Every structure is written in structure tokens, then in C-alpha cells.
Amino acid sequence: xxxxxxxxxxxxxxxxxxxxxxxxxxxxxxxxxxxxxxxxxxxxxxxxxxxxxxxxxxxxxxxxxxxxxxxxxxxxxxxxxxxxxxxxxxxxxxxxxxxxxxxxxxxxxxxxxxxxxxxxxxxxxxxxxxxxxxxxxxxxxxxxxxxxxxxxxxxxxxxxxxxxxxxxxxxxxxxxxxxxxxxxxxxxxxxxxxxxxxxxxxxxxxxxxxxxxxxxxxxxxxxxxxxxxxxxxxxxxxxxxxxxxxxxxxxxxxxxxxxxxxxxxxxxxxxxxxxxxxxxxxxxxxxxxxxxxxxxxxxxxx
DNA sequence: AAGACACCTGCCATTACCTCA
DNA sequence: AGTGAGGTAATGGCAGGTGTC
Numbered sequence: 181x182x183x184x185x186x187x188x189x190x191x192x193x194x195x196x197x198x199x200x201x202x203x204x205x206x207x208x209x210x211x212x213x214x215x216x217x218x219x220x221x222x223x224x225x226x227x228x229x230x231x232x233x234x235x236x237x238x239x240x241x242x243x244x245x246x247x248x249x250x251x252x253x254x255x256x257x258x259x260x261x262x263x264x265x266x267x268x269x270x271x272x273x274x275x276x277x278x279x280x281x282x283x284x285x286x287x288x289x290x291x292x293x294x295x296x297x298x299x300x301x302x303x304x305x306x307x308x309x310x311x312x313x314x315x316x317x318x319x320x321x322x323x324x325x326x327x328x329x330x331x332x333x334x335x336x337x338x339x340x341x342x343x344x345x346x347x348x349x350x351x352x353x354x355x356x357x358x359x360x361x362x363x364x365x366x367x368x369x370x371x372x373x374x375x376x377x378x379x380x381x382x383x384x385x386x387x388x389x390x391x392x393x394x395x396x397x398x399x400x401x402x403x404x405x406x407x408x409x410x411x412x413x414x415x416x417x418x419x420x421x422x423x424x425x426x427x428x429x430x431x432x433x434x435x436x437x438x439x440x441x442x443x444x445x446x447x448x449x450x451x452x453x454x455x456x457x458x459x460x461x462x463x464x465x466x467x468x469x470x471x472x473x474x475x476x477x478x479x480x481x482x
Numbered sequence: 483a484a485g486a487c488a489c490c491t492g493c494c495a496t497t498a499c500c501t502c503a
Numbered sequence: 504a505g506t507g508a509g510g511t512a513a514t515g516g517c518a519g520g521t522g523t524c
Contacts, residue, residue, distance in 0.1 A: 282512060283500075301492080323513060326492070331511090 284324075288314045292321070296328050 284292070295302075295310055302310065302325060304318075311318040 284512085304490090320512080322491085324511095326494090327511065327513090329492085330494085 282320065288316070292324055292328070296325065296332075300329055300332070301325060 291310070291314060295306075299306075302321065307318045307321050310316075311321045314321065
């Protein structure tokens with residue numbers, strides 16, 4: 181992001197942000213383009229902030245509608261949503277098929293939002309399962325998450341701009357001239373920021389609980405592994421490739437994500453990784469479920 | 483060990499469809 | 504009924520990571 185003074189009373193702001201969807205889009209030709217339109221007026225958008233942004237900042241793009249970051253479409257239109265999914269795939273016979281616009285049902289949206297709250301990206305297994313549950317194609321679920329991530333980033337940019345607006349408000353010349361207005365406007369901005377803070381706190385609380393349950397599960401699985409080692413019931417004996425001796429069980433560690441057993445510290449610190457089958461169904465199930473870990477991608481390696 | 487290749491996935495910019503005022 | 508704006512599902516291209524040969 182770059183902020184530069186273009187005149188004595190205005191700032192020019194350019195900003196690039198991952199996932200930020202520019203709309204309307206500008207042609208990439210070299211010709212100078214007219215300035216982009218100011219942010220839209222909406223019920224949830226403070227008018228004074230609109231004025232601040234309109235007059236003081238030139239935004240690269242703006243596409244924000246509501247403060248609620250996990251907003252589900254509501255109102256009369258919601259009732260009219262039609263369900264369309266895998267059964268809505270007929271193609272016209274003449275040339276290219278007409279591009280049909282899927283409208284997700286209320287229930288589909290709800291489940292997708294719920295899933296998004298748990299994790300912002302899906303591994304292939306989760307995607308398949310969700311698609312099956314929603315009667316959609318996996319690709320549609322994938323696209324929904326991509327678009328949702330973009331909206332999520334856009335909304336966070338909005339909150340960032342709110343904060344920026346507050347700073348500008350407090351230090352701008354015009355607000356110094358009208359301190360009474362400044363107070364009111366600052367209160368409204370603070371209200372919006374407090375609402376965001378509250379939501380962030382709730383998200384934090386949720387993540388804490390999730391982390392706690394994962395820690396507990398990890399502890400339980402480690403206990404189980406220890407018990408299995410103690411019992412020595414048909415453990416897969418790992419032979420050292422160098423000494424041809426069985427490796428002691430205590431030198432084995434298993435990565436819960438990639439299901440690899442790593443042996444360490446035996447052959448003068450060498451490390452060898454072996455993919456193994458998981459015999460214990462409980463452990464196998466626990467490992468395979470991955471517990472919906474957010475932002476962990478299946479192609480990541482350890 | 484290094485490089486070429488295929489495959490998968492996410493991101494981005496954009497398009498196209500749909501709804502609503 | 505026509506129209507423009509806004510929302511969003513969908514598309515296509517690109518880049519990066521990974522596995523295989």
C-alpha cells in the first residue's frame with residue numbers, strides 16, 4: 181500500500197491485497213483511466229466515512245456491502261432462492277452450452293458458511309464430503325470457497341479502511357475546524373470498530389476451544405501409541421538400513437498428517453522416512469479425518 | 483542429485499447470469 | 504416492460520508445490 185499526498189488537502193491511496201476483487205475492473209491498456217467510483221453508499225456505511233473516502237482517498241477498487249463478515253443473504257430474496265446443483269447440468273444441443281447461474285439454497289449456503297467458519301480452505305476429502313452432502317459438484321464447492329475467501333479479504337480491507345478513516349478523521353484539518361462533528365463521527369467509527377473487535381474475540385474464543393480439543397486428541401493418541409508400544413503386539417519392525425538391526429520403538433515418531441514414520445538418532449543422527457499402513461483403526465480414523473484443520477493443505481509435506 | 487514433466491491447488495481478473503429497485 | 508446496478512457463480516490463466524521418472 182502506498183499513500184501519497186496529491187494536494188494539500190487530499191491523499192492518494194493505492195493498495196494491493198491478496199484476494200481483493202476489483203470491481204469495476206479497469207482495462208489494462210496504457211491509456212489513462214478515469215478515477216474509480218467512490219465507495220457505495222449503504223445503510224451500514226457511515227455517511228461521513230463515505231465523504232472522507234470520496235474526497236480524501238482514491239481507491240483502486242471497492243466492493244463492500246455489509247459489516248457482517250459472515251453474512252448470509254437475507255430478506256425476501258432469500259426465500260426465492262432456487263436450488264440447483266448436480267441435476268441442473270443439461271446442455272443445449274446447439275454449440276456452446278448456455279451458462280447457467282446456480283443459486284444456492286438457503287440450507288446449502290448455511291452449511292457452506294458453517295464450513296467456512298471452521299476452515300477457510302478444504303482438502304480434497306473435505307471437499308468431496310461437502311459436495312456430496314450439498315448435492316453439488318466438488319468444483320462448485322471449491323469455487324464457492326475461493327469466492328468466499330475473496331469476499332472475506334475484501335471485508336477485512338473494509339475494516340482496515342475504517343481504522344484508516346478514524347486516523348484521518350482525528351488528524352484532518354477540517355475536523356479540527358469542526359470539533360463537534362469530529363466527536364460524533366469518531367463515536368460512530370469507534371462503534372463500528374468495537375463491533376469488529378467483538379467478532380474477532382468470538383472467533384478467537386472458538387479457535388482456542390478448537391486448539392484445546394486438538395491438543396486433547398493429540399494427547400490421547402500419543403497415549404494410545406505408547407500403550408501399543410508397551411504391548412508390542414505385532415508392531416511393524418523397522419530394520420535399520422545400515423546396521424540391519426531392528427530399531428527400538430522409542431526412536432520412531434509418526435507424523436499425524438502424512439502418515440510417515442520417521443526414525444531418528446539411531447544411525448548417528450540420520451533420518452529416514454517410511455510410509456506405513458496404520459494398523460489401529462482408531463488411530464487410522466483419527467489420522468484420516470484430520471479433524472478439519474484450517475489452512476492445512478493436503479499437498480503440504482512435513 | 484538435478485532437471486523435465488505432469489498434476490493439483492489456490493489466487494486473480496474477468497465474465498455472465500440473476501435479482502431488485 | 505425496460506434498464507442499470509449490485510451480488511455472485513463460474514471461467515480461464517498463471518504460479519507454486521509435489522511426486523515421478
